[in-house]
Amino acid sequence: MRKVLLTGCEASGEGAISAGCTFYAGYPITPQNRFTEYMSDRMPESKGVFIQAESEIAAINMVFGASLTGARAMTSSSSPGISLKQEGISYLAGCELPAVIVNMNRGGPGLGDVTPSQSDYFQSTRGGGHGDYRTIVLAPWSVQEIYDLTYLAFDLADRYRTPVLVLADGMLAQMMEPVELLKTKKRLPKKNWTLTGCKGRKPRSIKSLFLSPGVLETHNWKLARKYQRIMEKEQIYNTYMCTDMDILIVSFGTAARISSEAVSMAREQGIRAGLFRPVTLWPYPSGVLNKISEKAKKILVVEMNCGQMLDDVKIAVRNDSRIFFYGRPGGGVPTPEEILKEIKRI
Numbered sequence: 001m002r003k004v005l006l007t008g009c010e011a012s013g014e015g016a017i018s019a020g021c022t023f024y025a026g027y028p029i030t031p032q033n034r035f036t037e038y039m040s041d042r043m044p045e046s047k048g049v050f051i052q053a054e055s056e057i058a059a060i061n062m063v064f065g066a067s068l069t070g071a072r073a074m075t076s077s078s079s080p081g082i083s084l085k086q087e088g089i090s091y092l093a094g095c096e097l098p099a100v101i102v103n104m105n106r107g108g109p110g111l112g113d114v115t116p117s118q119s120d121y122f123q124s125t126r127g128g129g130h131g132d133y134r135t136i137v138l139a140p141w142s143v144q145e146i147y148d149l150t151y152l153a154f155d156l157a158d159r160y161r162t163p164v165l166v167l168a169d170g171m172l173a174q175m176m177e178p179v180e181l182l183k184t185k186k187r188l189p190k191k192n193w194t195l196t197g198c199k200g201r202k203p204r205s206i207k208s209l210f211l212s213p214g215v216l217e218t219h220n221w222k223l224a225r226k227y228q229r230i231m232e233k234e235q236i237y238n239t240y241m242c243t244d245m246d247i248l249i250v251s252f253g254t255a256a257r258i259s260s261e262a263v264s265m266a267r268e269q270g271i272r273a274g275l276f277r278p279v280t281l282w283p284y285p286s287g288v289l290n291k292i293s294e295k296a297k298k299i300l301v302v303e304m305n306c307g308q309m310l311d312d313v314k315i316a317v318r319n320d321s322r323i324f325f326y327g328r329p330g331g332g333v334p335t336p337e338e339i340l341k342e343i344k345r346i
Contacts, residue, residue: 006179008172009035009076011143012102013042015150016074020185021100022048023073025062027055027081030114031170032104035076046184056081060088060101067097068206070194072154076102078170079120080111082128089163090129093223094208098157101135102150102166104173107331115331116171118253121308124167125282132220134227136164136234137281141257143177149279151182158189160230167281169304171254171333236279237288241267245274247343248296250289250313251303252278255334259302262339273343281309286316298346299323302339304332 006014009032016024016039024043026036036052043050049066053059059075066073077085082103092099103124107117124137136156140146146168153164195204210216240260242248247266251259256277266273276292278285293299299322301310306329314320326342328334 003178003180005176006143006147007034007174007176008143008146008168009104009174010038011147011179012076012150012166012168013038014179014181015147016100016154017042017046017048018182018184019072019151019154020188021072021074021154023063023066023071024048024075025051025053025059025066026075026077027053027059029056029078029081031106031173032076032078032102034173035102035104056084057088060085063099064088064092064097067092067099068195070191070196072098072158072188074100074102076104078104078106079108079117082120082123086123086129089135090127090131090133091208092163093133093135094131095206096161096223097163097206098154098161099163100150100153100157100166101163103168105167105169107329113331114170116169116254116304116333117329117331118169118255118304119308119329120167121281121303121305124165125284125312133223134230134282136160136162136230136283138164138166138236139252139279139281140166140168140172141253141277143172143175144179146172147179147181156234158191160226162226167253169254231283234280235283235285235288237285238277238279239292240275240277242274242276242292242295244272245295246272246297247274247346248293248299249273249275249339249343250299250301250309251275252281252309255302255304258334258336259339261336262343265336265340266343271343284312284316286312289313289316290318293317296322300342300346301325302334303327304334305329
């Protein structure tokens with residue numbers, strides 16, 4: 001293994017290449033322009049295909065086509081661009097096609113701004129597009145982790161034949177840190193469902209349009225069973241100083257990284273704080289959070305939005321009286337000192 005200095009955009013791109021990604025289609029948007037630029041160099045070097053599409057809508061549909069052929073395919077964008085991709089993501093889910101989508105979240109709603117945010121939590125964890133479907137959502141908090149989670153995203157996408165989102169933000173996109181690289185995968189899973197021409201075999205069909213009565217309902221129950229398996233097997237989370245805490249902070253991504261420093265500062269001042277960080281935002285580790293929260297007298301949810309993961313914490317804990325919220329929406333990034341002040345306040 002070797003270490004190199006990369007930005008979050010570059011690290012995610014390298015994670016994709018290490019995982020065997022052979023197709024990337026994207027369209028520039030701040031703050032993830034570096035992603036598209038970087039992949040324009042790296043994909044040809046790794047004998048993959050790079051396309052700068054004419055729009056975000058075109059990009060996600062190119063990913064759809066590449067995935068149909070069995071390629072490990074991905075796209076990346078930032079909040080408004082991800083909104084434009086939602087119809088295509090719904091089609092990917094409906095057709096059970098694996099794909100990886102990276103979102104370097106910026107402020108919204110609307111055009112918003114180009115600063116870091118976590119305001120796409122609802123969009124990411126509730127499907128985002130039309131119909132009964134879910135997407136696996138991974139939330140990194142460091143440049144190393146966005147590399148690792150992008151690598152993992154391709155395996156999860158193929159394992160469950162589903163789109164997987166990596167939800168980062170503008171700060172992580174442009175932050176630069178050392179990254180330990182894995183060896184590039186040479187052997188990828190065989191796919192017996194791809195559309196590569198039916199010479200020598202029976203024709204196959206992949207579609208999400210089912211007009212005969214009852215057929216779509218049967219298909220949706222099949223998807224629901226798959227999502228249940230994902231919920232049971234693919235929850236990822238981290239805890240920090242939670243064995244003897246009185247105040248539990250629940251946070252994800254960049255906000256969690258800042259919160260971990262606030263927890264350390266609180267401990268230095270004799271305040272027993274701890275941190276619970278969901279890495280999978282869906283499936284959300286509700287059962288684990290419920291159990292850990294039993295030790296806490298108070299729970300502080302910290303996010304870079306107006307309180308979106310807050311809903312999932314309330315569902316998991318089932319006790320609103322202990323829950324407090326501190327948020328910075330629209331591009332606001334909290335400091336450890338701000339969070340420590342809020343810990344003391346509650």
